[in-house]
Amino acid sequence: PVRFAGRDFLTLRDFNRSEIEHLLWSSLCLKSRIKENGEDYRPLLGKSIGMIFQKRSTRTRLSTETGMTLLGGHAAFLGPSDVHLGVNETIKDSARVLSGMVDLILGRVYDHQDITDLADEASVPVINGLSDLYHPLQILADFVTLQEHFGFLQGLKIAWVGDGNNILHSLMYGCAKLGIELSVATPLGYEPDKEVTQYAISLASRNKTNFNLTQNPFDAVYRADVIVTDTWISMGQEEEKIKRLNDFSAFQIDRKMLREANGNWVFMHCLPRKPEEVTDDVFYSKNSLVWQEAENRKWSVMAVMLNLLKHYEPKLPRPLF
Ligand code: CP
Ligand code: NVA
The missing domain is CATH 3.40.50.1370 (Aspartate/ornithine carbamoyltransferase)
Incomplete structure (x- = not known):
């Protein structure tokens, strides 16, 4: 059985084959239910994600914001000039403050160490939205x-x-x-x-x-x-x-x-x-x-957010990968 709840999503190195396949299966299933079948499926009602971006983004930002909305939750975007992180406030302090207000954190950083530091200090799951080393989403x-x-x-x-x-x-x-x-x-x-x-x-x-x-x-x-x-x-x-x-x-x-x-x-x-x-x-x-x-960035980040917050059991038959 795969278990994601409470884990961070920083690199595919931390996930085994059946876990990665579960995320792919979840993505395909969410796409089918919500896009193809028009289902109103909002399992993350009342949940929120804080998105810290040290760099520009179109896809990662938009997929996470619109994906979170579709699942019933709220996404708050903190761009390079909005957030104190790394300028007026340490990563450690920022991680603790954010953890008190949101259920998930997504970070796009220069140095991969910054996202691992964030994950170490945060008490909520952290998602890597691109670092100099990896882009697992x-x-x-x-x-x-x-x-x-x-x-x-x-x-x-x-x-x-x-x-x-x-x-x-x-x-x-x-x-x-x-x-x-x-x-x-x-x-x-x-x-x-x-x-x-x-x-x-x-x-x-x-x-x-x-x-x-x-x-x-x-x-x-x-x-x-x-x-x-x-x-x-x-x-x-x-x-x-x-x-x-x-x-x-x-x-x-x-x-x-x-x-x-x-x-x-x-x-x-x-x-x-x-x-x-x-x-x-x-x-x-x-x-x-x-x-x-590019479109599939949305269904896949939705699968990641949903699985990190709650276990998701896909309804589609499991594909042969
Ligand atoms: N592919 C990708 O991550 O695009 P953005 O930089 O627009 O998020
Ligand atoms: N390698 C690129 C990917 C952008 C999505 C970069 O890090 O800028």
């Missing part, structure tokens, strides 16, 4: 989207072409835990974090799942079903822009690169997208799942 939404599109996850080959960043780290854990093959191409010097990589390699080998790192995007994309990228310049790296554009110049995803992929390839991107990492004829093609992926 994004990968849940990505897997929900792939499950909807293909009807399964195991047996897919995913290729990452781009930066060794927070999104990739969460994808590495997610694939290794769920037994999905992952091939990663990053330019020299932009590899994923060493410790995260070692952990992902050991998980993947325990699950007899292929996990491969290269500097050649064409090798990574070879026979892939899913091609994923992200910006080359993450929030906080703006001053490295010129160097990065140059170092990543061979990594733009285009039709030529995708000739290596399986005929039924799909493209994914967590957004926001800049034109340099993927050409328009891929990004806006019928093989691009990016809008569905």
